[in-house]
Amino acid sequence: MKGKVNSLSQARDVAQDYRLVPEDFMKHLLLTLGIVAAMVLIASFLFGVPEKQPLTIKAYATQHPVAFEQVALRALDGQGQLANYGPPYNHGTGSVQTSIQSVVGILHPINAAQDFILRPLSMAAAINPALRPSLKAFASASAAQQARWEAAATTALARASDHNGAVVWPAGSYGPVRTLLAATLSLGRSGLMYGALTRDGAVVDRFDNQNALLFLQGSPLQTDPATQSLQGSAWGIIHPAINGYPGAWWMTVPTWIYQWPFVANSAAPDALALILGFVVWVLLAITPWIPGWRRLPRYLGVHRLIWQNYYHDHPGGQAGAIRGEGVHHA
C-alpha cells in the first residue's frame, strides 16, 4: 500500500514510497509505560529521593549567634538585602534590576524592621514583659537617635564574640538595641521565630512562608557551605543539593548563558539570562520556519541512521519522483 502524496510542493523533501505495515499499537503503548514504570521503580528503590536538611532560623541562631544578631540588625536598620530590596517588597533600591520591576510596584509589602524584628518581639513581649520598656524606648526615639544606636551596634557586632552562645558586646551606648537583638536571638533559638514571621492574623491556614524564607535569604543562606555548589556563578542552577543525584540538567543552556561575562557582570544578570535563554528557545521553536536552518538535518545525515532500515530497503528508489514533481528554486 502506497502512502498518499500530501501536496506536490511537499513531495520534494518527503519520501513517497513506503508501505504501511501491521502494528499492535496498544502493545507499543503498554510497553513504553511498562518500561518507564520499571525504570522509575527501580531507581526509587535503589536511590530514594534526595532531600537536604533546610537551613532553619533556629539552627542558624544556635550555631551563629553573632552573625544572627548582625542579620537582625540589618533588618532593623534598613541595610539588609530585603530591607533595601525594592519592588515587589518595598521602596528600597538595592535589588531593582529593571524599570519594569518598578512599574509593577509593591505586591508583597515588607517593612523589614517592623515585620522581621519589632512585631515578632512585641509578640514575645506578651510572654516576657521585661522586653516592653526596650521596645517602647526604641519606638519613641527619633529616627536620628535610632540610626546612631544602630550604627554603634554595627561597629560593636563586628567585634562582638560568642561566649557559649551568649553574644558579648564591647562597652558602648546602644540604647535599647542591644536588648532587642538579644531578644531576637532568643526568639530565633526557641524555634518560635518562624511562626512569628509567617503569622497572619486574618486566617488560620499558613501557606505563605515569604517572610520566614526571606529573613535568611541574605548572607545566612549565601554563605552556608551546603549552598556553595548551588550558586549561580558555579553553574548551580543545574546542580543537585546532594551530590550524585541528577539536578535540573535541562536548564543547561540558561545556566551556561549565566556564566557569560557580560551577563554575569550586568546590572540585571537574572533577567538577562532568562531573556537570552528564552531567545534560544524561540529559535528552537521556530526552526521549521527558519530558511536554511530548517534544511540542516538533511545535510547532517543523522536521519540515515534513524531510518537505516528504510534506506536499506529503498536504495535510491525515488529519484525520478522527486525530480519530476518537487523541484523548486531558491
Add this chain to the structure above:
Amino acid sequence: MANWTEASKQRLQIVLSADTWLPTELPEYARGFMYMLGSLTASSFVVLVLSGILLAMNGPTSWSYNGAMRFVAATHFWGVQAFFFFMMLHLWRVFFSGAWRGGRGLTWLLGAIAFLMAIPTAFTGFLINGDLYSQWNAVQAKDGLNALGLGWVNLTDAGQMFGMHVVVLPLILAIIIGLHLTLVRVKSVVPPYPSAPILDEGQGE
C-alpha cells in the same frame, strides 16, 4: 466554513475516532527505538500524574516523614528525570528527522511549547518539597522573576506554588501534550527524506 457546527463535527469525527488513536497499521519506517521516544516521554508524564495524585492526596507534610510517601516522592522525582531524559532524546530524534516537513510545523511548535512549560512545572515541584533545595531556589529565583515584572508569582508562597504545580501548570502541559499528540496522530509521522541525492538545491535546474 459557513457552518461552524458542520466544520467542528467534521474535525471532531477525525480527532475523536478510534481509528485515529488506535491504528492497526503504521508506516514501515516508523518502527524501532527511535519511534518509542515520544511514547516514552508521554508514559513518563502518565507516571508523573499518577504518582502526583498519590502525593497530592496525602498532602505535603507526608512526603518527608512517611516512609511509603517518601517512596512515592522518589518515583515522582525519578519520573521527572525520565520525562526530561526521553523528551530530550525525542527532541533530537525529531530534529535530525526534520520532522516539521510536510506541514508538521505546528506539531514541532507544540512540542517546543511543551518543553518550555515543563520547566516551570518541574521547578514549582522543587519549591514545595520543603528541603534546602526548595529554600534555596525560592529565594534565588525570585530575583529574576521580580526583575521581569513577574513578581506576582511569589516563589516563597508555598500555597501559590502548590496550586501552580499541582493544578495550573500540569493542566496547561497536559493540554499542550494532548494537542501535540492529536496532530501527530492526525498527520501521521513524517516520512523519511527521499533516498535520492539532494536534488532540490544544486541540481535543481
